[in-house]
Amino acid sequence: MHAVTEDEEKWLAAGITGLQQNAFYMHRALDSNNLKDALKYSAQMLSELRTSRLSPQKYYELYMRAFDELRKLEMFFREETKRGCSVVELYELVQHAGNILPRLYLLCTVGSVYIKSKEAPAKDILKDLVEMSRGIQHPLRGLFLRSYLSQVSRDKLPDLGSEYEGDADTVSDAVEFVLQNFTEMNKLWVRMQHQGPAREKEKREKERSELRDLVGKNLHVLSQIEGVDLDMYRETVLPRILEQVVNCKDEIAQGYLMDCIIQVFPDEYHLQTLETLLGAFPQLQPSVDIKMVLSRLMERLSNYAASSADVLPEFFQVEAFAKLSSAISKVIEAQDDMPVFGVVTLYSSLLTFTLQVHPDRLDYVDQILGACVKKLSGKGKLEDNKSRKQIVALLSAPLEKYNDIDTALKLSNYPNVMEYLDDGTKKEMASVIIQSIMKNKSLISTSEKVEALFELIKGLIKDLEENLLELDEEDFHEEQNSVARLIQMLHNDDPEEMLKIITTVKKHILTGGAKRLPFTVPPLIFNSLKLIRRLQNQEETVADEDASATPRKIFQLLNQIIEALSSVPKPELALRLYLQCAEAADDCDLEPVAYEFFTQAYLLYEEEISDSKSQVTAMHLIIGTLQRMHVFGVENRDTLTHKATGYSAKLLKKPDQCRAVYACSHLFWVDDQDSIKDGERVLLCLKRALRIANAVQQMANATRGSSGSVLLFIEILNKYLYFFEKGVTQITVASVQSLIELITNEMQGENSTSDPTADAFFASTLRFIQFQKDKGGAVGERYEAIKL
Amino acid sequence: MASRRRMLLKVIILGDSGVGKTSLMNQYVNRKFSNQYKATIGADFLTKEVQFEDRLYTLQIWDTAGQERFQSLGVAFYRGADCCVLVYDVNVMKSFENLNNWREEFLLQASPSDPENFPFIVLGNKVDIDGGNSRVISEKKAKAWCASKGNIPYFETSAKEGFNVEAAFQCIARNALKNEPEEELYLPDTIDVSGGQQQRSTGCEC
Ligand SMILES: Nc1nc2c(ncn2[C@@H]2O[C@H](COP(=O)(O)OP(=O)(O)OP(=O)(O)O)[C@@H](O)[C@H]2O)c(=O)[nH]1
Ligand SMILES: [Mg+2]
Numbered sequence: 001m002h003a004v005t006e007d008e009e010k011w012l013a014a015g016i017t018g019l020q021q022n023a024f025y026m027h028r029a030l031d032s033n034n035l036k037d038a039l040k041y042s043a044q045m046l047s048e049l050r051t052s053r054l055s056p057q058k059y060y061e062l063y064m065r066a067f068d069e070l071r072k073l074e075m076f077f078r079e080e081t082k083r084g085c086s087v088v089e090l091y092e093l094v095q096h097a098g099n100i101l102p103r104l105y106l107l108c109t110v111g112s113v114y115i116k117s118k119e120a121p122a123k124d125i126l127k128d129l130v131e132m133s134r135g136i137q138h139p140l141r142g143l144f145l146r147s148y149l150s151q152v153s154r155d156k157l158p159d160l161g162s163e164y165e166g167d168a169d170t171v172s173d174a175v176e177f178v179l180q181n182f183t184e185m186n187k188l189w190v191r192m193q194h195q196g197p198a199r200e201k202e203k204r205e206k207e208r209s210e211l212r213d214l215v216g217k218n219l220h221v222l223s224q225i226e227g228v229d230l231d232m233y234r235e236t237v238l239p240r241i242l243e244q245v246v247n248c249k250d251e252i253a254q255g256y257l258m259d260c261i262i263q264v265f266p267d268e269y270h271l272q273t274l275e276t277l278l279g280a281f282p283q284l285q286p287s288v289d290i291k292m293v294l295s296r297l298m299e300r301l302s303n304y305a306a307s308s309a310d311v312l313p314e315f316f317q318v319e320a321f322a323k324l325s326s327a328i329s330k331v332i333e334a335q336d337d338m339p340v341f342g343v344v345t346l347y348s349s350l351l352t353f354t355l356q357v358h359p360d361r362l363d364y365v366d367q368i369l370g371a372c373v374k375k376l377s378g379k380g381k382l383e384d385n386k387s388r389k390q391i392v393a394l395l396s397a398p399l400e401k402y403n404d405i406d407t408a409l410k411l412s413n414y415p416n417v418m419e420y421l422d423d424g425t426k427k428e429m430a431s432v433i434i435q436s437i438m439k440n441k442s443l444i445s446t447s448e449k450v451e452a453l454f455e456l457i458k459g460l461i462k463d464l465e466e467n468l469l470e471l472d473e474e475d476f477h478e479e480q481n482s483v484a485r486l487i488q489m490l491h492n493d494d495p496e497e498m499l500k501i502i503t504t505v506k507k508h509i510l511t512g513g514a515k516r517l518p519f520t521v522p523p524l525i526f527n528s529l530k531l532i533r534r535l536q537n538q539e540e541t542v543a544d545e546d547a548s549a550t551p552r553k554i555f556q557l558l559n560q561i562i563e564a565l566s567s568v569p570k571p572e573l574a575l576r577l578y579l580q581c582a583e584a585a586d587d588c589d590l591e592p593v594a595y596e597f598f599t600q601a602y603l604l605y606e607e608e609i610s611d612s613k614s615q616v617t618a619m620h621l622i623i624g625t626l627q628r629m630h631v632f633g634v635e636n637r638d639t640l641t642h643k644a645t646g647y648s649a650k651l652l653k654k655p656d657q658c659r660a661v662y663a664c665s666h667l668f669w670v671d672d673q674d675s676i677k678d679g680e681r682v683l684l685c686l687k688r689a690l691r692i693a694n695a696v697q698q699m700a701n702a703t704r705g706s707s708g709s710v711l712l713f714i715e716i717l718n719k720y721l722y723f724f725e726k727g728v729t730q731i732t733v734a735s736v737q738s739l740i741e742l743i744t745n746e747m748q749g750e751n752s753t754s755d756p757t758a759d760a761f762f763a764s765t766l767r768f769i770q771f772q773k774d775k776g777g778a779v780g781e782r783y784e785a786i787k788l
Numbered sequence: 789m790a791s792r793r794r795m796l797l798k799v800i801i802l803g804d805s806g807v808g809k810t811s812l813m814n815q816y817v818n819r820k821f822s823n824q825y826k827a828t829i830g831a832d833f834l835t836k837e838v839q840f841e842d843r844l845y846t847l848q849i850w851d852t853a854g855q856e857r858f859q860s861l862g863v864a865f866y867r868g869a870d871c872c873v874l875v876y877d878v879n880v881m882k883s884f885e886n887l888n889n890w891r892e893e894f895l896l897q898a899s900p901s902d903p904e905n906f907p908f909i910v911l912g913n914k915v916d917i918d919g920g921n922s923r924v925i926s927e928k929k930a931k932a933w934c935a936s937k938g939n940i941p942y943f944e945t946s947a948k949e950g951f952n953v954e955a956a957f958q959c960i961a962r963n964a965l966k967n968e969p970e971e972e973l974y975l976p977d978t979i980d981v982s983g984g985q986q987q988r989s990t991g992c993e994c
Pocket of ligand 1: 803807809810811812822823824826827829852854855915916917945948
């Protein structure tokens, strides 16, 4: 292979040298106005193009050099005619060149000057040239010669408004010339396929593919002819091109030229001749990549439709959708073995087209999806990556277009297509759907839609058949967080419907398994609590007796949902949620409900939460929530506070016990509740905390011979001060005073170690006392009694 | 030097598909514009006579296909270019981002002897669209890029309205003219001594 290219470089170099050598003498002849020599050397120079050794791209290099030289010759010819040499004579003269290829190049070059001179009608000269070019039947050489002809005649076609326009219908002469050149070039190009040994097929196809633009160029030239209006395109140009394309029966030519037609001619023309154009497809060789060409056509038309609303009537007028849709079905039907990728690509393009042209025709969209399902149903799940990507594109298109999941949910075939996705792709699609909802902040407002939506995104909601082994933890979290955000977003103003939505979501997420529940349960609980709050605000105005959306009923539901977490198990999370619900129930004045939630929380605390750190956190949550509860009667409250203090005293570590116990003091004295003002028990809690702090200190003394954490004492002192200021009579000046002394001694004691935190804390506590003293008024008076 | 070569100025227009290369050329050469998009296949040129200091030059303007699949034969026609015009659409980011690729590809394939000083010109086309409201590339940004590539002249154009097209091509022609032609000096090796001298003297005359 390498040797071949090396040889080729050598041949090219030799060709260039030969060419330059003759060009050199040609220049001399031109400079000395020696026509005879100019012709001689230019013909010799052009002989280099007779080589058969170069690949198309190399030949093109050589050709370009000759081409540049011929421009100089052309200028010379023009000057000659100005000096009085007859162009007709020149045209005759160059025909004496010995070899046919140089002769024809020279002829084309003089022909160009001839046309410019207007001494004969352009049409006649062009006709002559295009006919004579038949003399070259070697494909490569013929193709380049003819593209030379095409190039030099490019600005001399007798087009409308051109200076070469004749009297009668010369546009069709121009068209005829280009069409004829095109036809001949295509024939040469196709013939290449059948020349040479079979083993060189690949090489030949590569060469042909390099040459294709020479053939296609003619179509570009046709499209640039001003006089080719719609009528002429419909009546002559398109039928003639298609005839050549169909009849050549060559796979490479057909695929390429169809693509060219589509790209080169304007959209309006395609729309007005859609039937003819599409009619050609079934006549092409079965191996032509029709789906590619068709989808490019649809892409083009979609862009056209998108360019301006003014053009849409054109589409309706010619019933473009119906035509494209039927053409696609025919192609798919005819090519029974078309791979899934091809099918999906076609439908995908048609869908894009439809969304652009008929955004209001959901039925069309659904129809396309339906057709897709029908085709997929025979093939089972998609296996290859390309098809999967294509189907994701297909399903994403309506979401992007409508910016609204609502519309997609109306498409009955949408979930059916999803069914054919493998689990990974299902998940990917589910993410796309959720992202679209987030991006557009779409409201999904009925339980029916929620049901449909969760059915669509079930790839994220529960384990599908494939297992989760390969799942990346981070990806999983991200996915589930997006589901959580989705749940949070669901809303309907009507409480009844909202309750239905909640019930629907509950049904779906409970299938999610232990890994998902911790992500999905909390947002559902919070969303439900929002509803409860709404109801509670309403209840004062309307009390609908038969309503099913009552706080009580919803709380029941929530209880069940939280209970599901027990299987995970995530007792800390469940406890937190129970307490949240309890607080909400408190707001709704539902004592038994609130009590029930507390009971559940306590149960979890006793039976499930065993880690000491979690216990501490849980305990403080319980105490904090309980403190805020208003709804409990004396009896229930007693039971709950009693237990809470009991749990506190039983925490594993003494300092934790101490802190929890003094926190419990707040359970007995709540500012805004007159019934909870039990100074005795506040004092009991604080004393108990002191005892524990003492024990901590003694233990520390025993083990390390140094004073234990004086911090606990200072913390308790602050509690004392709090209740003292509130006017709890059981908290006496004396008790505060003695506590201060105790701490002072402790800190100055012989075996005390310095603790900067404690020092600072104590100092600021004392400063606080002083500050309160200085305040004067009732507070100042109270503090007055404390001596520092 | 009044060689024939110097009377012909070769210009190559490059840029992404749809930016308006063909439209600019048609506007300049034929004063015509069409809203229809007709993709270009391969490469070819139109010529236009321009006058400079009492001398007539022929501008050979090569229009190329922006779509890669319609450029199957390679770019042998870059050879001998005197100026390269890079076009982008001021409303399409990608077309601006690709300018550099087009420029580098040109330098690589045409391999001019002095790439640093080879004349390029950048055109930001379609400034008419939406009264400029749908622009995504500001004039400032485009100029900054041009400045960073050795002070490439920059024009904002509309092929549709003919805005700045003439001025841009004037500049193109002027810069093409400034470009030193790279005639490969060819001396036939079979030439005799007297012929050699003769050759030299002809060389001086032109
Ligand atoms: N509004 C507006 N449209 C333009 C302008 N220039 C070109 N167009 C349109 O843009 C589309 C593409 O223009 P072309 O000149 O064919 O683009 P191109 O760069 O030659 O494209 P390729 O041949 O594919 O490389 C056509 O529909 C033109 O009508 C302009 O200045 N303003
Ligand atoms: Mg073009």
